[in-house]
Amino acid sequence: MSxxxxxxxxxxxxxxxxxxxxxxxxxxxxEALAEHYRAILAGLGENPQREGLLDTPMRAAKxxxxxxxxxxxxxxxxxxxxxxxxDNDEMVLLRDIELYSMCEHxxxxxxxxxxxxxxxxxxxxxxxxxxxxxxMFAARLQIQESLTREIAEALMQVTGAKxxxxxxxxxxxxxxxxxxxxxxxxxxxxxxLGAFREDGxxxxxxxxxxxxxxx
Ligand SMILES: [Zn+2]
Numbered sequence: 001m002s003x004x005x006x007x008x009x010x011x012x013x014x015x016x017x018x019x020x021x022x023x024x025x026x027x028x029x030x031e032a033l034a035e036h037y038r039a040i041l042a043g044l045g046e047n048p049q050r051e052g053l054l055d056t057p058m059r060a061a062k063x064x065x066x067x068x069x070x071x072x073x074x075x076x077x078x079x080x081x082x083x084x085x086x087d088n089d090e091m092v093l094l095r096d097i098e099l100y101s102m103c104e105h106x107x108x109x110x111x112x113x114x115x116x117x118x119x120x121x122x123x124x125x126x127x128x129x130x131x132x133x134x135x136m137f138a139a140r141l142q143i144q145e146s147l148t149r150e151i152a153e154a155l156m157q158v159t160g161a162k163x164x165x166x167x168x169x170x171x172x173x174x175x176x177x178x179x180x181x182x183x184x185x186x187x188x189x190x191x192x193l194g195a196f197r198e199d200g201x202x203x204x205x206x207x208x209x210x211x212x213x214x215x
Contacts, residue, residue: 027065027069027072030058030061030062030065031058031061033061033064033065034057034058034060034061035057036057036061037056037057037058037060037061038057041053041056041057066139067100067102067139068102068139068140068141069139070135070136070137070138070139070140071139071140073136073139074136075133075136075154075157075158078129078132078133078136079125079129079133079158080129082125082126082129083123083124083125083158083159084123084124084125084126085122085123086120086122086123086124087122088120088124089119089120089121089162090119090120091117091118091119091202091205091206091209092117092118092119092120092124092127093115093116093117093206093209093210094115094116094117094127094130094131095115095209095210096113096115097113097114097115097116097130097131097134098113098114099111099112099113099114099134099138099168099170100138101137101138101139101140101142101147101170102141102142103141103142103143103172103173103174104141104142104143105143105174106173106174106178107141108172108173108174108177109172109173110138110142110144110147110170110171110172110173111170111171111173112168112169112170112171112186113168113169113170114134114151114166114167114168114169115165115166115167115168115169115206115210116130116134116151116155116164116165116166117164117165117166117196117206117209118155118156118159118161118162118163118164118165119161119162119163119164119194119195119196119202120159120161120162121159121160121161121162122160123159123160123161124159125155125158125159130155133151133154133155133158134151137150137151137154144168144170144172144187144189145189147168147189148166148167148168148189148190148191149166149191151166151168151191152164152165152166152191152192152193153191153193156193156194161194162194162195163192163193163194163195163196163197163198163199163202164191164192164193164194164196165190165191165192165193165196165202165203165206166190166191167188167189167190167206167207167210167212168188168189168190169186169187169188170186170187171185171186171187172187
């Protein structure tokens with residue numbers, strides 16, 4: 001896997017490499033992870049035995065397992081057959097889906113919004129399932145480019161849509177908290193598939209609906 005600093009290269013390398021953990025594998029007991037957190041505390045110069053930190057390694061281990069629960073989920077289980085026949089051929093849009101993820105470079109939060117749209121081709125998916133697909137990929141270590149693409153390709157695969165558009169707008173704590181002096185910057189990524197890529201009108205309609213002007 002590439003260590004290239006260019007994140008677009010990273011995104012492609014990741015997709016080529018495939019998932020790191022087989023989806024659906026059971027969660028390991030948190031004790032081993034807690035042991036590592038104890039070492040991290042000591043490595044930071046803290047005393048892991050002081051009262052306020054005694055339960056921290058186990059809490060941190062469980063929190064991290066929760067934040068990466070997406071490794072143990074898979075698309076079929078999440079969608080669970082919630083696909084319905086429909087002759088609707090108008091765009092379906094879910095706007096402002098809350099995003100909480102973590103960057104794979106610093107293990108720090110990525111916080112933002114996701115906008116997802118698709119053009120049905122005989123099948124529609126329950127709206128809550130779109131949010132759950134976003135959550136599954138967000139709950140893995142990510143770079144924003146890969147997250148955006150994974151959401152788009154999963155929705156395309158599940159619905160067989162004529163096209164899918166995904167826009168992610170997010171702040172990266174590795175930028176804002178590390179004194180990079182970009183406290184107010186946010187990053188926007190988009191992936192357009194099928195009709196959203198080929199048909200400028202469809203793409204513009206989507207971008208207008210989420211309050212963006214098509215560049
Ligand atoms: Zn980062």
